[in-house]
Amino acid sequence: MRSLAQLKKQQVGLRLPVYLIEQIDEFTKEYNLNRTDIIIESIKSYLEKQEAQKLYDEFDMACKELKEVLDDPKKADELQTLDELLDEL
Template sequence: MHTIDQLEKQQVGLRLNKYLIEEIDEFTKQFNVNRSEIITEAIKSYISEQKANLIYQGIDDAFCELADIKNGKKDSKNLKELDEFLDEL
């Protein structure tokens, strides 16, 4: 959840290509929303996707590290780092 202060809106200026504005405007008419709502939802979606990518990359790195430890390519003391990562999840 966000605090009331965090939910307060702040105006920012954007420079977008004309074709993007035209596509946004098509959605505003089709779904009866304004540009800000579309841009806000797009940014939320992008941020969520990037956070998920970071988590999956961390998991992938952890599995690669485990494979290296299993195959004797890395010292098992690195397991502590993996345990710390898993605790964060």
């Protein structure tokens, strides 16, 4: 959830290619929205997708590292449980 301060809108200037403006204008007519609404939703969708991809990439890297450790018996013997790691702290 966003705070009221975060939801406050700030005007920015954008230079967009004409074809994008034309596509945005088609959506404004088709869905009865204004340019601002379409651009906001597009940016939010893009950012959510990027965050999800970042999370997926980090998870994939962690899985590869775990597989590497588990495939090496020497490293597997050195593994600790989470409780053991917390006890060390």
